[in-house]
Amino acid sequence: DGGITQSPKYLFRKEGQNVTLSCEQNLNHDAMYWYRQDPGQGLRLIYYSQIVNDFQKGDIAEGYSVSREKKESFPLTVTSAQKNPTAFYLCASSDKNSPLHFGNGTRLTVT
């Protein structure tokens, strides 16, 4: 079955450590996105990529980094520079004018 997979579902880290969230899709979509959601809040765009080896900052890119070396993979690194990293992280993919398909999300807790 085609889909988008995020792992792990729950991730715990100590403050000051970088952490990388995985996102893989086998839908052959060109575009991939990372969103962050805080409790009771809407989705905020961190980074997006329309094509391999290219990506753009979203609204809240500071403290995050991404890579797009393969069409099917779009990992997100939460660096120690991100002031409030604890959140629900959602990865999505899409094709031209098609709806976004979301992964199940990764819930990151930094203590």
Add this chain to the structure above:
Amino acid sequence: RKEVEQDPGPFNVPEGATVAFNCTYSNSASQSFFWYRQDCRKEPKLLMSVYSSGNEDGRFTAQLNRASQYISLLIRDSKLSDSATYLCVVNPVYGDKIIFGKGTRLHILP
């Protein structure tokens, strides 16, 4: 005007009632529109796309008004399981970032 705007609610509606809510958008060149449903602590899931002529899927009807720049969602014969947050999504032009509304919370009361 915000790019995409929704009434956050919550809307508390008795089971069996009809409920409707709107979403306004600012970019008149927007290409495609969607309604998503998000349950607590879960990922958003596509409820339905919104077409210019309006479209229906069972108890759900979506409409687009380009002149006034809003989309709407109508839920008939509401069920307890309809309780969720409903997100409006606007895709301006392919290549630009997709815009999410902050969501409307709906509580269906027994």
